[in-house]
Amino acid sequence: MDPNTIVLLVVVLLVALLAIRMPVALALALAGATGLALLQGTDFATNMLATEPFAQTNEFTLTIIPMFILMGVFAVRARIAEQVYAVASHLLRRLPGGLGVATVMACAGFAAVSGSSIGTAATMSRLSITEMRRAGYPESIAGALVAVAGTLGVLIPPSVFLVLYAIMTGESVAAMLAAGIVPGIISALAYATFIMAVAPKLVAKPGSADAPNLDSAVEAAAGGTGSESTRVTATATPTKLRDLEMRGLVRVALLFFIVLGGIYSGFFTPTESAAMGALVAAVMLILEFRRQGFATLYEKFTGALKETAGTTSMVFAIVVGSAILSKFFVTARLPQTATSSISALDFSPHLTIALLLLMLVPLGMALESISILVISVPLLYPIATSMGFDGVWLGILIVKLIEIGMVTPPVGINCYVVAGTSGVNVERIFRGVAPFVAIELAVVAVLFAFPELILWLPSLVR
Template identity: 60%
Template sequence: MEIYHVVLITLGLLIALLCIRMPVALSLGLSGGIGLMLLRGTDYSSNTLGSVPFADTASFTLTIIPMFILMGMFAVRANIASNVFAVANYFARRAPGGLGVATVMACAGFSAVSGSSIGTAATVSRLAVNQMRASGFPSSLATGIVAIAGTLGVMIPPSTFLVLYAVLARESVAALLAAGIIPGLLSALSYIIYIMIAGQRRVRTELARRETNQDTDSDGEPLGAAVEEARRELEQKATNLRELPWRGLVHVVIIFLVVMGGMYSGIFTSTESAAVGALTALVILIIEKRRSGLRQIFTAFKDSLLDTAQSTSMVFFIIIGSGIFSAFLVTAGVTQSVTEWVTDLPLNPMLIMALLLLALIPLGMFLESMSILVLAVPLLYPIATELGFDGIWLGIMIVKLIEIGMVTPPVGIITFVIAGTSRVRSETVFKGVMPLLVMDLLVTAVLFLVPGITLFLPSLMN
């Protein structure tokens, strides 16, 4: 059988398995294993299936991932997000669309200690969506803001996506984490600009409409007891600086300085900084829960460990599946052939890179984000470096486009998380996300055309 026949059969099998909703990790591993068997026989495929899972996961650097996840789980249970949101809400209350601005600020702040977009979005959604709806935000705008701002968790360090990219591409973890700071802050600023201009107009229109209809908003979502309770919470908000829960902001700064400051000062290695960050978050959790008793502390600790184990298992399962499929692509010569074909195209390298990166957006509409990352890096990294692009810049661009895919229909996993936690229809969330996606695409275009923005902080490290 010709090699290209085997490649087509394997790709067809992968698509078929994904269509019947088999887990992505199993789809990748099974199709890659069958492809290796068709290509080289059972002996070669069995040896590869026996060695690849160990080889791809036996990396000391990968221990950063469970440590960052554990740090985020401790931070969630230490109520850091709610405290940061309260402080942000106080300072943004007089700005146009103040609650929306505060939500973006809270997501950005919590991303600095959570490392997870889904965790950030789910946590802030419970705090902010109903309060925004109670203050006049249409349901689509309120949920759309939380969904798009939640994606900051994969960009603002510590980020498990950036760590995984660094491992797959053999780039510096510290440089990747530093490179994510400015793009993450630029993204947050673009959301705030939209909220203060276009979002505020929608709030005024919504408030005028509610004078005649108190039962539903302009999106047809009911304004029930949860929104009424949120309205009462807004009336009880802190009215002076002394009443604010400053400890939440202090905790964010402490964790961020321990992780990033320890890493860049040379006190800790990247791996050690993640472990020390998790320990710091645990101490903060104990301090926050000390009045609740040992039972509550132990329960929070146990639940954090269980959630971390579940998330870590999912990540490593995907790494193993993608490793098997990548081994098939390398064995079949697909990676090398694609690299040679793309680099020989009579097109400008910037145009080639733009087309390849844009292909990640439709992938994000159907595949899980972590799977896109582990599939895209082995294919795009050799092409980008061959064309003369920086590997750190490429990592930020890939993660940024994956970030966009996390809220793009029809899959958009974060939008479904927001729909579930806020109890609104998923189509309402998608409706609110779309105009904010335009802001995200504009920021992505700027980062693509001006690589110096992304590479500024890593260059200072050098």
């Protein structure tokens, strides 16, 4: 059978497996193994299945992933997000759209210690949406803002996405983490600027006819149960700064300094900095709940370890599955064929890469974000680097476009997470997301046109 036909069949099989909700790791591995069997025979395929999983996971660099995940889980359970949001809400309350801006800033701060987009969106939706609804924000805008700002978790370090990209391409983990800082700040400022611009027009004044009823907002956020987490969120914010718990800001800054400062000063390797961050986050958890007894601490720690184990297993399974699929692509000489075909077109290198990157947007409307990463990187990275583009620059653009996929229908995982944790209808969130998608595309265009915005910090650590 012709190799091009086999590649097409494998892609169709992969999309079909993902469409029927097969776990991503199994879908990647099964599609890749099928392609290897059709291309080289069953003996070759079974040999790859026997050796490739061990070869791909027998990498010391991968130990950074469970450490970052553990640090993020400890940070969530230590109430850091709640404390950061309360302080940000108080400090920014006088700005137009101040509560929305506070939500963006809290998402950015929490993303800096959690490394998870879904975790950031889930945590912040429980904390902020009821408060924004009470302040007069339309629930479509409130939900969309949390969903979009939550995507900062895959961009602002420590990001598991950036680490996976570095491992898949051989780029420096430290350089990739550094590269996410400036684009993350630009993205957060873009969201905040939009909210400040539209808030006077969209946000109803509390007590007006258009203002939402707090009781119904609380019940909706709780799914009609009046849960404890919602009751806490709906309580009045302290009016004086000294009444707020400032330790959340201090802890975010400390974790950020330990992880990134340790890496860029050369005092820690990336893996060591992740381990130190997890250790410090564990100490923060102990300090937060030390007065509630051993039973509470034990529950928090065991829950954190179980969650970390589950998430780490999922990530490593996807690494193995993507390695098998990538092996098929390499065996089929797909990167070389794609490079030759694209080079034959009479397009400039910048236009070529721009068109290839834009293809990630429709992919994001149908596929899960990690699937897009592991499918696109083996194809785009060789093409881009052969044309002279920087691999770190490419990685940030890929992650930014994956962010868009995380909030666009029909998959839009962050929108579903926010809907599930807040009670807001997911269709309303998708409607509210539209202007933020336009903002994201504008930010991508700026980063594409001015690569130094991405590459300045990595140049200091390479």
